[in-house]
Amino acid sequence: MDLVIARPEGLYCPAGDFYIDPWRPVERSVITHAHGDHARTGNQHYLSSSASAGILRARLGQDIQLQTLDYGQRLTHHGVTLSFHPAGHVLGSAQVRLEYGGEVWVASGDYKVEPDGTCTPFEPVRCHTFITESTFGLPIYRWQPQAQIFAEINQWWAANIAAGKASVLFCYSFGKAQRILHGIDETLGPILSHGAVEPLNRVYRDAGVYLPPTIYAGDVKKSDPIMRQALVIAPPSAGGSTWMRRFGEFSDAFASGWMRLRGTRRRRGVDRGFVLSDHADWPGLLWAINQAGAERVMVTHGSIGVLVRHLREQGLDAQGFTTEYGDDEDDNIATEPTVAETSP
Ligand SMILES: [Zn+2]
Ligand SMILES: [Zn+2]
Numbered sequence: 001m002d003l004v005i006a007r008p009e010g011l012y013c014p015a016g017d018f019y020i021d022p023w024r025p026v027e028r029s030v031i032t033h034a035h036g037d038h039a040r041t042g043n044q045h046y047l048s049s050s051a052s053a054g055i056l057r058a059r060l061g062q063d064i065q066l067q068t069l070d071y072g073q074r075l076t077h078h079g080v081t082l083s084f085h086p087a088g089h090v091l092g093s094a095q096v097r098l099e100y101g102g103e104v105w106v107a108s109g110d111y112k113v114e115p116d117g118t119c120t121p122f123e124p125v126r127c128h129t130f131i132t133e134s135t136f137g138l139p140i141y142r143w144q145p146q147a148q149i150f151a152e153i154n155q156w157w158a159a160n161i162a163a164g165k166a167s168v169l170f171c172y173s174f175g176k177a178q179r180i181l182h183g184i185d186e187t188l189g190p191i192l193s194h195g196a197v198e199p200l201n202r203v204y205r206d207a208g209v210y211l212p213p214t215i216y217a218g219d220v221k222k223s224d225p226i227m228r229q230a231l232v233i234a235p236p237s238a239g240g241s242t243w244m245r246r247f248g249e250f251s252d253a254f255a256s257g258w259m260r261l262r263g264t265r266r267r268r269g270v271d272r273g274f275v276l277s278d279h280a281d282w283p284g285l286l287w288a289i290n291q292a293g294a295e296r297v298m299v300t301h302g303s304i305g306v307l308v309r310h311l312r313e314q315g316l317d318a319q320g321f322t323t324e325y326g327d328d329e330d331d332n333i334a335t336e337p338t339v340a341e342t343s344p
Contacts, residue, residue, distance in 0.1 A: 003080075003098050003105040004131060004298075006321050011107060011131070015100045016080035018047075020107050023324040030082065032109025033093035034059055035174065037326035047075075049084040051120065052092025054203040055174065071120065087111040088122030089278050090175030091204055097125050106292060107131040110328065112277070113284040114146060118175075118182045118209050124291030132289060133279065134302030135327065136257050141281040143257070149276045150183040156253060156272055157188050157231050164228045166250035170270065172328055173197045173235045175278050176255060178204045178211060180233060186212035189229035192220060194243075196235045222246045239270070256329040257281075277329060289316075301325040 004011050010022030010029075018028035025042030032038055034055040039046075041060050048056055050068040057064065069075055071094065074083045079101075084094035087109055095108040106127040115121035153169070160167040171177050173196040181191065181201065193201060193214045201211055217232060227247055236254065238244065252270045257277025259265055265273035280288060285307065289297055296317040299307050304320040311318035 001101075001103075003100055003103055003129070004107060006323070011321070011323065013080060013098060016078045016082070016098070018077065019043075020096055021109065021325070030096055031056065032087065032096060032107065033090055035090065035110065035328045037324070037328065038109060047082075049092050049094040051207065052094070054206060055090075055092055055200070058199060058203050059174075085125045086120035086123045088113060088115060088119060091119045091178070091207060091209065093119060095123075095125055097127065103128055105129045105131065106294075108133065108288070110135070110278070111280055111288065113280050113288055114143070116146060116179050116182070116278075118179050118204065122288070124288065126293045128294055129296040129298065130289060130292040130294035131298045131300060131321065132285060132307075133325075134285065134299050134304055134307040135279045135329065136277060136281050137285055137299070137303035137307040139282050141257065141260060141277075142283060143275065143277060143281045146183065146276065149255075149274055150185075153180070153183075153253075153255070153274055154185045154188060156251070157184070160251045161189055161229045163251075164249070166227045166230050166232055166247040168232045168234060168244070168247060168250050168252040169255060169274075170234055170236045170239055170252065170268075171255040171276075172278075174200050175328070176276070177201075177233050177235075178209065179278065180255060180276070181211045181214065182209065184212075184231065189231060190215060190226045192217040192230050192232045194232070194234035194238055196238075197233050217246070220246070222248070236268075239268075258329055279329065286310075301327075 009024040010019040019026045020030045021038040027044045029043040031048040046066045050070045053068050081099040083097045087093040087095050089110045089112050098105045104127040106125045113122045157167045177197045191214045198216050253272035254268050254270045255274040255276045259273030259275045298321045300321045300323045308318045
């Protein structure tokens with residue numbers, strides 16, 4: 001018997017009668033993390049990790065019916081024992097471990113295996129069946145150590161200061177923005193953040209994550225000389241908008257795993273691209289799958305066909321799961337989910 005099946009509303013646990021990250025409103029939802037395509041409005045009950053609570057309430061409303069569990073804490077519902085384990089993707093992100101009749105399944109949500117200091121690092125969880133994402137599930141995706149990427153960002157920022165230009169760095173406002181703030185050299189100059197980023201910074205600080213001081217960009221006047229030295233953190237949707245006019249002369253850049261692809265930076269129309277992802281790369285996905293020790297792997301959103309074929313060649317029982325999760329390395333994904341491909 002399968003502990004998790006795909007239903008039109010989302011990934012469903014029949015024995016426990018609840019959904020994991022449903023994309024349509026349901027009675028009982030278990031949420032892996034607070035990105036908009038995994039945590040949606042309209043569910044009657046939410047269950048999440050304790051570390052996710054602040055972001056979930058900030059995004060879905062203070063009045064949602066939310067129950068939380070600390071990482072590793074167990075809850076039994078209709079005979080299904082459920083617990084959350086760190087996924088290393090964003091603050092509060094969790095893998096969901098389900099145990100029923102001696103069978104263990106893990107639904108990993110989105111995950112990253114390199115620790116980044118802004119959330120609890122990924123912890124492998126042994127299971128019989130592992131449900132994995134495949135956002136960057138192609139062999140071409142191999143990330144450089146993040147220290148190297150941060151060195152490149154610092155160099156770009158310093159060069160712009162020398163040229164008297166603002167540095168505008170576009171990135172997804174929840175997770176990536178805070179990871180960049182945590183990792184950059186704050187001694188170089190002032191840091192401004194967009195109105196979509198600043199409230200999330202507050203939630204991270206409340207959770208005890210160190211972020212350097214940031215100034216809300218809306219509070220700075222157009223003629224203010226700090227613009228010429230500032231690093232500005234903004235969501236991709238701010239690019240090309242009238243909001244950008246206040247910075248005068250600037251250099252812009254985009255931070256995303258997709259910057260690994262030639263042409264993406266040019267299509268974005270930005271000066272620089274930094275390859276920084278909050279998802280596992282190809283070796284990271286294979287490492288996590290191996291650590292889980294599962295004989296069966298269900299592959300969701302991303303390069304399903306390629307990863308399924310590779311795992312089958314390794315002798316694993318692998319298959320694709322069609323979901324409506326989007327792509328949080330891109331912009332506007334919360335409102336425009338895409339259906340993942342199911343065949344090679
Ligand atoms: Zn995500
Ligand atoms: Zn996702």
